[in-house]
Amino acid sequence: MKKKIIFAADIGGTTCKLGIFDQNLRCIQKWAINTDTSDQTGVQLLKQIHNAFVEKSTMLNYQLEDVIGVGIGVPGPVDFETGVVRGAVNLNWPESVPVAKIMSGLSGRPVFVDNDANVAALGEMHKGSGQNHSDIAMITLGTGVGGGIVSNGKIVHGHNGSGAEIGHIRVDHDQRFKCNCGKSGCIETVASATGVINLVHYYHPQLSIQSQLLPLINDNSVSAKDVFEAAKKGDLFGLFIVEKVSQYIAYLASILSVTSNPKYIIVGGGMSEAGHILIENIKTAYQQIVFTPAQEGTEILQAQLGNDAGMVGAAGLIKTYMIEKE
Ligand SMILES: [Zn+2]
Structure with a gap:
């Protein structure tokens, strides 16, 4: 049976660290794109991230149906239940951005969003000093x-x-x-x-x-x-x-x-x-x-995990809140 994968993004003020992981949080591929801060609604940036995921996963012979979920870390306060980011100064998002809604609209997959410090902690828990x-x-x-x-x-x-x-x-x-x-x-x-x-x-x-x-x-x-x-x-x-x-x-x-x-x-x-x-x-x-x-x-x-903690933790959102929940 073909393996399922996780999309993970750690959105920062200058770069977005992206990763494709398997369901045991082993990193299959990681890369980064520049953060586009020109659109205050966040839609443009989220589309660019989605397109980057699709392009890379297609190269690796995966389809969107193989994606368990999309985990995202952002530098701002987040309502975890709804996946709404209540503004993010570093991203030039003055107002709330419904990140989970926009991203699941693009990908058709479940999306979990949390702030960057929380996902970094989750990353260290799963794969770093936290030793699970x-x-x-x-x-x-x-x-x-x-x-x-x-x-x-x-x-x-x-x-x-x-x-x-x-x-x-x-x-x-x-x-x-x-x-x-x-x-x-x-x-x-x-x-x-x-x-x-x-x-x-x-x-x-x-x-x-x-x-x-x-x-x-x-x-x-x-x-x-x-x-x-x-x-x-x-x-x-x-x-x-x-x-x-x-x-x-x-x-x-x-x-x-x-x-x-x-x-x-x-x-x-x-x-x-x-x-x-x-x-x-x-x-x-x-x-x-x-x-x-x-x-x-x-x-x-x-x-x-250094700079990768946020990206690993973003994938960890899917492991903790979807895979281990089952
Ligand atoms: Zn203070």
């Missing part, structure tokens, strides 16, 4: 802080889709920095790549520590990556900042541990590429602050 455990949480550290929680094998959406919007937990009660969300003191302002820079400029004038970062700080060109690189070489100011950032992330992990009690807390996103130094500092702070029964058996791990 049904209780995991992912913290994505990029320009901002995103998150996804999988509890009992299902993504936590909450009553209006804001479940796991962990970037906006207030951890900085002095509210030193304003957040993109309009409020202040969110963890995103102190533990993202942007947050690292905020802390550097805040603490540097107060501390008389020699640092190799000084020329970059004075030049206003220091990056989070520079800070982690300096810390790895033993730079005291770099280490001070890395410890601060790790404490905030550990605090976030402590909240996750006593709410959904994940087996794996997976740290992903561009900043996680700092690797060992970040993970070890988070672990140290985590062990000190977390309710002891909640941390027993919990592991803090670096994500494994």
Whole structure:
């Protein structure tokens, strides 16, 4: 019998990562197309994605009837039940876009849509650091802080889709920095790549520590990556900042541990590429602050799938909500 396949798309602001998977989430083919942001209704972009799927799957000798479903991740808030995206700044979608309805109209197949941080968590659960455990949480550290929680094998959406919007937990009660969300003191302002820079400029004038970062700080060109690189070489100011950032992330992990009690807390996103130094500092702070029964058996791990997490997780939507449901 011919194998069934899954179409998966991780729609980003500049590129859409596309994949064709088998029903065990083995990747048959992956590629990317540019994201067309010229049409505010989203229809044009979704048509381009659909056409790309049809073209590639035809080359591989599949028809649309062979497609179990289409999984899509988008950078914006999503109503999971209806597959409506409630606007997406990076895609130039100012209004709601009924992504599931448009896509199923084109393909005639069932469509599942979720936000990019949630699908990344699902991707890591199925094929990455999550090792297929049904209780995991992912913290994505990029320009901002995103998150996804999988509890009992299902993504936590909450009553209006804001479940796991962990970037906006207030951890900085002095509210030193304003957040993109309009409020202040969110963890995103102190533990993202942007947050690292905020802390550097805040603490540097107060501390008389020699640092190799000084020329970059004075030049206003220091990056989070520079800070982690300096810390790895033993730079005291770099280490001070890395410890601060790790404490905030550990605090976030402590909240996750006593709410959904994940087996794996997976740290992903561009900043996680700092690797060992970040993970070890988070672990140290985590062990000190977390309710002891909640941390027993919990592991803090670096994500494994990198930029593919969203695409794998988009395919994972079909595996979790269609194949395993049967
Ligand atoms: Zn915020």
